[in-house]
Amino acid sequence: MSSNPLRVGFVGTGIFAKDVHLPIIQSQPTKFQASAAFNRTKAKAEEFATLASIDNAHVFDSLDELLANEDVDLVDALLPVEYNLETITKAVKAGKPIIIEKPIAATLEQAREIVKLTDATPIPVVIAEQFLFFNAISKIREKLPQIGEIISFTYRSTGPFYTSNKYLATSWRRNPKHIGGFLSDGGVHQLALLTEILGLEFESISALTKQVREESGADDILFSTVKAAGGVIGTFTYGSAFGAVEKHGSLVIFGTKGSIIFDFSAGKPHSIKLQLGEVGDVPDDITIEEFEEANPPGVLSEFENLYEAVSKKDKSLVKANPRKNFHFLAIIDAALRSSKQGGTAIKVEQP
Numbered sequence: 001m002s003s004n005p006l007r008v009g010f011v012g013t014g015i016f017a018k019d020v021h022l023p024i025i026q027s028q029p030t031k032f033q034a035s036a037a038f039n040r041t042k043a044k045a046e047e048f049a050t051l052a053s054i055d056n057a058h059v060f061d062s063l064d065e066l067l068a069n070e071d072v073d074l075v076d077a078l079l080p081v082e083y084n085l086e087t088i089t090k091a092v093k094a095g096k097p098i099i100i101e102k103p104i105a106a107t108l109e110q111a112r113e114i115v116k117l118t119d120a121t122p123i124p125v126v127i128a129e130q131f132l133f134f135n136a137i138s139k140i141r142e143k144l145p146q147i148g149e150i151i152s153f154t155y156r157s158t159g160p161f162y163t164s165n166k167y168l169a170t171s172w173r174r175n176p177k178h179i180g181g182f183l184s185d186g187g188v189h190q191l192a193l194l195t196e197i198l199g200l201e202f203e204s205i206s207a208l209t210k211q212v213r214e215e216s217g218a219d220d221i222l223f224s225t226v227k228a229a230g231g232v233i234g235t236f237t238y239g240s241a242f243g244a245v246e247k248h249g250s251l252v253i254f255g256t257k258g259s260i261i262f263d264f265s266a267g268k269p270h271s272i273k274l275q276l277g278e279v280g281d282v283p284d285d286i287t288i289e290e291f292e293e294a295n296p297p298g299v300l301s302e303f304e305n306l307y308e309a310v311s312k313k314d315k316s317l318v319k320a321n322p323r324k325n326f327h328f329l330a331i332i333d334a335a336l337r338s339s340k341q342g343g344t345a346i347k348v349e350q351p
């Protein structure tokens with residue numbers, strides 16, 4: 001393994017690059033070093049370079065120039081996702097590993113191209129889906145065998161609309177070119193967490209979606225029933241466009257020998273309640289575990305996984321791979337098509 005930190009070239013120096021990725025990279029100086037930047041509006045890349053102690057000579061005028069620079073070992077791209085396919089294609093051609101933001105792409109066709117392209121190259125390509133790295137996943141997965149066979153689940157992530165949300169002000173979010181707009185922007189996170197906990201893919205979905213807020217630019221709430229692999233059935237509810245209401249997050253997994261109740265609502269420690277018993281009228285055996293996620297949740301672990309895969313030049317180590325992320329967008333795609341057909345069950349497409 002190389003002892004030098006990986007030199008990171010940032011492509012897109014907007015809110016999330018500045019507020020989250022840069023501080024994480026700066027907190028890991030033995031693994032990463034911010035070394036180059038390109039942004040459509042150059043002044044913002046220059047401002048970012050100052051913040052990141054990037055040499056001015058490494059503020060580039062184009063993606064091509066950044067990719068051609070031999071002082072860049074790894075690309076960190078944070079762009080509106082309609083540019084993901086083009087950016088990944090160029091990075092792979094230049095032989096540079098890349099981490100690029102979720103959702104995987106703006107359309108399922110582009111996502112399919114990305115899977116095809118990344119299947120065919122040994123270069124690590126990571127979709128930045130930090131919800132796959134939540135502590136809750138391993139904690140729940142180690143308890144799952146105790147509740148027997150999974151019968152069903154119910155997942156709910158709902159919250160109020162915040163006018164102060166700075167992400168909301170970005171024009172590409174308000175006029176989305178990516179399917180689902182806010183529903184895929186945030187929904188893929190929820191689906192990553194849910195499917196990774198269950199260890200199951202969705203087969204079909206029957207959904208109704210609706211636009212509540214004009215600012216969302218597209219439907220922004222989703223209520224659905226789901227058929228998952230192995231005959232498991234469930235519900236998936238997502239939306240942050242409501243009036244004043246507590247931000248609620250919960251997953252209940254119902255099994256033949258018990259249940260797991262995961263509460264990830266805002267403003268309190270997260271908790272996992274394990275309730276055992278084949279029937280309800282036996283003495284309860286209940287354990288409750290409370291824990292905190294990292295702040296910001298999942299991102300440090302995501303970058304540790306990125307470092308391992310890139311430094312070992314082994315794409316099989318990438319946890320948030322394009323194939324997995326295709327599935328999250330495919331679920332949103334199926335949900336939107338289902339809603340257009342009045343809630344008819346729609347098969348979730350494969351890459």
Ligand SMILES: NC(=O)c1ccc[n+]([C@@H]2O[C@H](COP(=O)([O-])OP(=O)(O)OC[C@H]3O[C@@H](n4cnc5c(N)ncnc54)[C@H](OP(=O)(O)O)[C@@H]3O)[C@@H](O)[C@H]2O)c1
Pocket residue numbers: 012013014015016017039040041044078079080081083101102103128129130167170172185
């Ligand atoms: N994982 C997460 O939890 C999370 C959270 C937030 C965001 N994200 C992702 O991060 C990415 C960036 O989001 P953000 O919130 O940081 O948005 P943002 O502040 O609007 O940043 C977008 C960046 O892309 C650039 N850009 C916009 N249109 C472009 C174009 N046509 N060609 C080239 N560059 C263009 C912008 O350049 P200008 O300066 O010229 O406008 C800006 O620097 C998105 O993919 C988003 O989904 C992920």
